[in-house]
Amino acid sequence: MDLPRGFRRATPPHLRDGGDAVDDEIRFHIESRVGELVRGGMSEEEARLRALAEFGDRERAARAARRESRGGVVMRTGRWMAEGAKDVALAVRQLRRNPGFAVAALVTLALGIGGTTAVFSVVDAVLFRALPFPDEGRVARIWPLAEGGADGGRRAWSVPDMEDWRSRAGSLSAIGLYTSSLGGLVVPGEGTPEEVPTVFVTKGFFEALGTPARIGRTLPAEAEEGDARVVVLSDRYWRRRFGADPTVVGRTLDAEEGAFRIVGVMPAGFAFPDAEADLWTFLANVPQESVPWRIRQVRVFDGVARIASGVDPSAAEAELAAVARSVAADLPETNGGLTAVEVLPIREALVGDVRLPLLLVAGAVGLTLLIACVNVANLLLARGTARGREFALRAALGARRGRLARQLLAESLALGVAGGALGVALSVAMVRFLVARSGELIPRASGVAVDGRVLAFAALASVLTGLVFGLLPAARLARGGAAGLHTSARGSVSAGESGGLRDVLVFAEVAMAVVLLVGGGLLMRSLAELRSVDPGFDPDGLLVADIVVSDTRYSSSADYLAFRDRLLERLEALPGVVGASTAKQFPTRGMGEVWTWSRPGDPPASAGEERRAHGLHVHRDFFDVMGIPLVRGVPPGEAPELSLVINQRLARDAFGSAEAAVGAALEVGAPDPVPIRAVVGDVLHADPASPPPPMIYIDDRLNTRRVFAFVVRTEGDPLALVEPFRGALAEIDPQQAVRSIYTARSAYADAVAQPRFFALLMSLFAVGAMALAAVGIYGVIAYSVRRRTREIGVRIALGADAGRVRGMVVREALRPVLPGVVLGLGGAAALSSLLSSLLFEVTRLDPLTYGGVGAAVLAVAILAAWAPAREATRVDPQVALRAE
């Protein structure tokens, strides 16, 4: 009795197997008996009745047999595994016999899985892995917000403001400020002293983050009021400077600024606020003359806070907004405009910017892997059909269809796992490359490594890949059965069902490759636009050195200026140097201070709503050396002692035009309005995609700080100037440290580094995908041509023109490609909205890119089909006719 099909499908395999097989066994037995009786002279009918009677209760026997085989799962599993091992061994042998195929498949898979693993390790480290802050959901960056200000939005903190908040905000268990923009402690080393990047913090900073020290402790809150000369080391600095000495706690760090007691070392993963921080100490160590941080209006600090446990984050945000309003109400003159607050979870703050590009890259690499799978599936299908005869024979000999399919699957898995192993090796190299090139672009990049999680992912990817591309041929085999294979094994002329499936795969490949290419193309064009933006000065041949003049050996403005002038003199005497000057900061690295301004006679603006511009102290030759054009105005000699230079943007904002600005004046916090002597061209901020900010330049003699960015223009390569620069500095003061020295080009390149990195990555995957698709197309066409050798030979023998035959082959190649391109372009257009936030000056439906990609893909497809097409026409008709 045959069980209904549905029931059969629902029963578990080992039972189902037993059911079918047992019935078959018994049927064979009966038939054999019938045959024997018939040979003995009985009629068929009689024989059958007799045989059935002899056997007895078939159903009971079948049930009993099935019951017997149901037991012993362990035995069955053991046998199953032994069979599986045999399958794998056979698979490996098969692969070794077809090295060409095996290599092609392995390389494709290694690239696909390797790339995917590498990208996953980056995505995992940056986006998913736990941050070093306990209960990180409660840690947040916070900013006071000035609603309705001219450039409404985030403001920085001042210490008195923060102290008010601390006492009023019950929903926060800690709040603290920090800054890494004050340079660092100068520590004598071998040779010149070194300025170690230092983060100055208030109490509450470490409490908010919550990360415990690896050795010793974090900064003790009580010390802020008392002896604040305590310091915490970063893991990196501890290893570098103290040789990872475990007894470092209690020792002293001798800096120019004083002797600091080391109280602890942070763990390796802790890099807050950025990867450069090496020391943390109290802001209290910064003298008021340097930064008057006790003054409420000195708002230059960043804030971090921890929401108290048990408090809902949205309730906390509401309470903080109320606190903002109450402080603004209490102190209308100083805090009137700061009526709101922004609370951003720390994870978002650290990786938010880079999440979208990373996910896009992950998507791209996923697509590439898919294309790789499709290629290998195509390869397998081709081989499957080629091995049709082998399988037909085995099926005829009684091998179960499932067993054959299982063997094909074993081959695919073996391929997948081998490809995966190669891919992992490749990914280690890729990850190293990615981390080296990306630098600080990718936050937390130091945590990126091919470790356990990543390996597990790679293993999963390999197995899944193997299943995905193996399932198709295996399923076809299992479904079609021996019959299906048998006919195709005869090598018949028609492309048949197999050809249609392969066309679909090529169609899919092409579509995906087009999507990737359009994405990569748009990003590359955007990058080109970014790089072509005029920075507002001439970046070539310019060397920049940031120097913080020591305040132990120099104590007054006059001293700082004297030092500066002596160094400038030395620098201008160096061979090849065309000019040298200074500013407080180099424009792309920092834009100086933030000043508020107004025109004389403007109504007073409330606190937080003032108009703002960046203020930069510059040497008189600065504009010349930088190559910033003078738009309008008078040279420094002809202007009053106290005068300003502003940029075009500010001139337009304040006065409407450069002409109107020259001679006018601005209120900038000096007793009287200060006249404007000149208007210069705009200079870009760090991000070329943002418009240039309004700038006020002031002669640094008027208000000298001890921070200088020396800019030196040279006729030759600025890098060659680094040693001479250090030499010149050493001649004047061998004890003076240089904070950093770099070329203007590299500083400017850093600004586009993130878009460049992602555009390059995307394009890499796109080109890889295209190459894979091309190989796939070539493979499909070559294979189909080979199978149609006979047909082609016949055509040629009948007098067909070689050119027309070629044309026919190429047209067949394009059959799936053309719709693939169309679908790909459409898909890209739909998906491009994901990209639009990353594009600069390029629309997401940019016709040049789309058209270019479409044409390029068609061209590649034709090229890929060309070689086999030419092969086809070279076929000797006689050979072809004889061929099978």
Added chain:
Amino acid sequence: MEILQGTLDVLILKALQWGPRHGYAVTRWIKDTTREVLAVEEGALYPALHRLERRGLVESEWGVSENNRRAKFYQLTRGGRKALEAETANWAEYAGAVQRVLGATGPGDR
């Protein structure tokens, strides 16, 4: 005559001693070799074969019979061969003992 269950197992093992056979061939062989004295109860044969397979004494594979039909062939595993040897020795000893008892001609015979 009916075959006791335990005996059927060892007879099947013996039937497979010289190579793989399908279930019907086993039945035939036993019938022929015992000159039709012992008839295998066909309803018990297949459960016995499956039980032997579960115990790892035989293994099976589908193949093609002498008249080109699909049939399941059984063959001895190494364990099966060992079991057959052991059972044969046991049986000989047992049969010998029974024979001596039944062959006694008097109560005091030993």
